[in-house]
Amino acid sequence: MFLDTATIYVKPGNGGNGIVSFHREKYVQNGGPDGGNGGNGGSIIFIGDKSINTLSQFRFAPKFCAENGGNGEKKKMTGKSGSDLKIRVPCGTIVKDFASGGILADIFHPDIPVNVLLGGKGGKGNSQFATAIRKAPGFSELGVVTKERKLILELKTIADVGLVGFPNAGKSTLLSVISAAHPKIADYPFTTLTPNLGVVSIDDYSYVVADIPGLIEGAADGNGLGHDFLRHIERVKLIVHLLDVGNPDLQNPIENYLTIRRELMRYSESLANLPEIIVANKIDLLSDQSILHVYAEAFDDIVVPISAATTEGITALKRIIASKLKNLPPVKQFEFKPFTYKEIDKTDVTVERETEDSFRISGGMMDEYSRKVVLSDDESFRWFQRSLRDNGVIEKLKDIGLKQGDTIKILDVEFIYEG
Ligand SMILES: Nc1nc2c(ncn2[C@@H]2O[C@H](COP(=O)(O)OP(=O)(O)OP(=O)(O)O)[C@@H](O)[C@H]2O)c(=O)[nH]1
């Protein structure tokens, strides 16, 4: 089953917690703090894989979780790092944030890991908080808890050449004779339902050709198979436009050509503006090949005559394509401003009055404190109160009426303000 878009859920691993521990040894009194840091959580990594050409493995919107980091251990041992989660996708897969549509990554090159979402950082163990004055810190940090994200994967195949033409023009037949690909070929329209790729080799040069379903008038409005498949030739360097000239009495290749040009333009101007080679196929069916002049004149361009069925003109076409490609810049990654998820703003703080004598503090600064402060530890709690004061939070509360004996609420804890 071919699928070129998919939705997935990913969650990088949480950071492990730092721990509180004190060195204990026989005959050694008052050993120092030795609680280790938490390990970092695993990241979500995408890898382009040349052997995959569809997103069908993601059809049931799977969820991928990287491993959480391990908690710190005694003897200042850092917790185990969580393993990264590697997701293999076809080269040319664009990874987007579902909600905003922002592009996180273009998985373009094969076998190069792309770190798309970082795991949470591990928290510090109590040994990290020891100073000359604070010899025995009884607190440690929690690891960063990561969020699950909903992503969209979109496959924009990477090929040098895109084959376009009406259904039945012989695109798949052409691909089958210029490469080792075996696309389905049949004497009826819309044989090709999904894109096919083939590698063409000629004179020590090779290039990738994409064969897509045939286009018809109104493809941009969804007629026929629609123009969705044009996504797969959006980044090609060159278009090969195939005309069926085998029976010009029954159909008009000139009109067909112009129809497809219109549909390309409606889909994307940059696609329509790509260099193009016009190819007249099925010349074996012509009793008089002089008619080909008519097309060359109508298009004011050369028209390469071939028969995909007898392979007449095929080697010449392979060479013409190669020489044109050699003068074009290589297929490029999309240019985009990478989307990044907003990190919590550690300076963000909101104070509000809840009742006559209770106040709530919220915002990114409090989330960060919830990771760093152990309220049951006197020293940690004192540090917390001091930093609330130093950061001007107490002042803000006073501005809205905080007085001695009032309750201050932060996340799910409450304490009394004693001035
Ligand atoms: N006589 C003759 N028949 C050809 C030639 N090329 C293709 N055909 C025939 O044309 C029919 C359509 O060929 P396909 O390659 O399936 O056409 P297509 O453009 O891929 O069609 P869709 O996938 O439906 O868009 C088949 O019956 C082929 O055998 C040719 O050069 N000469």
Ligand SMILES: [Mg+2]
């Ligand atoms: Mg086909």
